[in-house]
Amino acid sequence: MTALPFDTYYRHDELTRALERLAADHPGLLRLHSIGRSHEGRDILLAAVTRFDTGEDRDKPALYIDGNIHATEVTASMACLYFIQHLVTRYGADADVTRCLDSRAFYICPRLNPDGAELALADVPRFIRSSTRPYPYEEEPVGGLRREDIDGDGRILTMRIPDPTGPWKISEHDPRLLVRREPTETGGNYYRLLPEGSIEDYDGALLKLQPLHTQLDLNRNYPANWRPEREQHGAGPFPASEPEVHAAVRFVSDHPNITGAVTFHTFSGVLLRPYSHRADDTLHAEDLWTYQKIGAKGTELTGYPAISVFHDFRYHPKSVITGTFDDWVFEHLGCYAWTVEIWSPQREAGITDYRFIEWYREHPIEDDLKLLKWNDEVLGGHAFVDWYPYEHPQLGPIELGGWDTLYSWSNPPPAMLEREIARFPDWLVWHLLISPRLELRAATAEALGDDTWRVRLVVDNTGWLPSYVTKLALEKRLTPGVICEIELPEGAQLLVGKPRSSHGELEGLAYTPVTSSSWAGWSGDETNQRLKVEWVVRAKAGDTLKLTARHARAGRVRTVVTL
Incomplete structure (x- = not known):
């Protein structure tokens, strides 16, 4: 069998064919089935991987793995597919893989949210957080800036709009880079930055972003500590209300042999552990120590630091998130669960001394210059698009450009994809080998x-x-x-x-x-x-x-x- 290529991102049909091919080539190690259907009716496929002639998967300790619950985070599904191929092709050649599949089982769902991923990978892409189901309202939003590819080049970039009251100015260090205007600064050329898109009902004065018609965040829809929309944005009308989350919850709950879980996301280059909403001192000491040991091994094998969401990855110091997958697996099922955020553009550019979320609030200009240098020297200039003029139908002369987010920030450039997802198989195998047996x-x-x-x-x-x-x-x-x-x-x-x-x-x-x-x-x-x-x-x-x-x-x- 020829190895699958991992220098591109697969759409739903391509991913399905790849999984079916692996299952056909390795029937004694891989069984493929659907655990449910998405909002738009696509199969949510799961691979059970074990040596079946040594026992059925349900009779063995198992590790559950999924990916791509968030639409644009397509690297996650490729990491799962890569791991499946690694298991079935390394069996008999790698002692740990062989021992693991002889005595244990993996359940791997590469793309939990096929509808959202299909939209992100479309020829004319659209960026949403998760599901394509209208939420919280059925009605289409009216008015405002609709984020879309207005010039038809297959990318959604940034609009640079001249505005004397704008908060941005061109950096003296590099004309491509915009930096914040000083608090008391006047008399310069200033800009307003907005996502690429067209504006409905523009009045010539006010610029507002149009609310998304699809505001679900499927990773807020899990049962643990679920909160309603007014308290947790994107949570859905009730726990596990969405077919994708319901399929995962039902499958994991129906398989008590699952001893741990890993969900792949992008980006930040980090291994995240519960809790999202509570401090470490609320865990049993032994559970915290064990989480730390598993995380230390993960850092050793992947190069990613292992951290607590509550202590080190909160979006705001005065708020927490709830209804997440890893919290649900740990708190309701009592199994060690992780969220792996694949890929760190900062680290690729040589920025090592930074804090994951805080970096977006405050960081030195030297970091931005390092990122541009990385774009120029390593990526051949393909990740950052130089600003170019565009006649906007509502705004008139503007510029389009900036980071091609989908293939530089949200996901690795395709040429770097395989190198990045190859970090994880050894840790995932180790994680299952520590299970009780x-x-x-x-x-x-x-x-x-x-x-x-x-x-x-x-x-x-x-x-x-x-x-x-x-x-x-x-x-x-x-x-x-x-x-x-x-x-x-x-x-x-x-x-x-x-x-x-x-x-x-x-x-x-x-x-x-x-x-x-x-x-x-x-x-x-x-x-x-x-x-x-x-x-x-x-x-x-x-x-x-x-x-x-x-x-x-x-x-x-x-x-x-x-x-």
């Missing part, structure tokens, strides 16, 4: 006399994480613990024990201290990751007993004991 240690039968036998089953959690995954899940009793079952042949009798019994949770290795020196909180390694179950049965020599141990998150062990 039930494995058989021993299954024996001891004769007690008179066709009576003591049957013993011993299983270990060989994963790094405990079977319950998070202390939050343990507190909320989100899993029933390890369930053990014995199935007897006809004529046999169970004398001691139950056919099915629950035995609580198993610890993992996550809370092992860094030193073996004895201290007040630790004095040795008890076998709290191991479970022993015994039954006494009356049966004949040669009879076969079927034993099962299963945990919603740690998988299933099946074995047979012959008396």
Whole structure:
């Protein structure tokens, strides 16, 4: 099989064909199905990736991954597709991939919002936040500036409009760059900047942006801490009201074997973790420590810093966001979840000492000059369009230009796409390999006399994480613990024990201290990751007993004991 190209962005039909091709070429590792339909009726495709002849995906610990919930963030879907190809082509050649697919499963939904992505990738693009469904009103907005490609070049740029009261002026360092007018400055040439577009009902005086007809933000529509529109813009009429979010919520909720989740977005070049609305000291200490360890490994393998949304990625210091995917997975399901913001133009330009959101409020002019130099020397001038004159139908002579946002800020330039998305496979595989995992240690039968036998089953959690995954899940009793079952042949009798019994949770290795020196909180390694179950049965020599141990998150062990 020829590798898929990753120097372009796929529209819906191309993405579908690519997924179908991978599934056809690797039927033992990949099964493709639709988990729902979008607002406009497109299939929301999901790939289940595991070695199916070692067990069904539902019987194995799993990691859920999705992307492209926001329309213009098309790199996210390409990162998912790249990872799927990585898994199926590296199986048998990469030891970690092979071990992971033998014992665990991935659920990967490359494009959760196909309608929005299709609009962003259209020949004449339109930029919206998420879904194409009209919201919060059915009626088309009237009047104002409609953001669109007015000169038909396939790009939506910026309009530079001469205006003596404008807040911008041309920089003395580079005529392409506009900088803020000084607070008391007068007497210069000033400009107003607006998105490229036409103006309905222009009165010759006032310039207003036309409200978008599609104001949903699907990443505010998840159930955790959902707030109505008046409190959280774009949240939708009720939690999981939108078909795309509903499909994801239903799928994840219906798969209790999911132990963690990653959702891909753009941009900032950062690994984000919950909470979005609460400080770190509200987490269980063990959950915070574990999040930090997973994040540190992510930084090691991807180069992206790992941070808290609440502490380091808030849009405004006096407000928080709610209804997000990662908060929902962590708070409602008790699994570690991440939002990965792919791509950092600043970092590409050599700007390293900056804070992600604050940079857009305040940064030195040297940063802008570095970005322009990066555009000129690395990107061949393609990311920043030099200002050019345009006769606007309502405004008259203006200029169009500036950053080609879709392919320089929101997403990497196509030539840089594969390099950027290749950062993630090793971390994603590692993230699943740390999951809890039930494995058989021993299954024996001891004769007690008179066709009576003591049957013993011993299983270990060989994963790094405990079977319950998070202390939050343990507190909320989100899993029933390890369930053990014995199935007897006809004529046999169970004398001691139950056919099915629950035995609580198993610890993992996550809370092992860094030193073996004895201290007040630790004095040795008890076998709290191991479970022993015994039954006494009356049966004949040669009879076969079927034993099962299963945990919603740690998988299933099946074995047979012959008396």
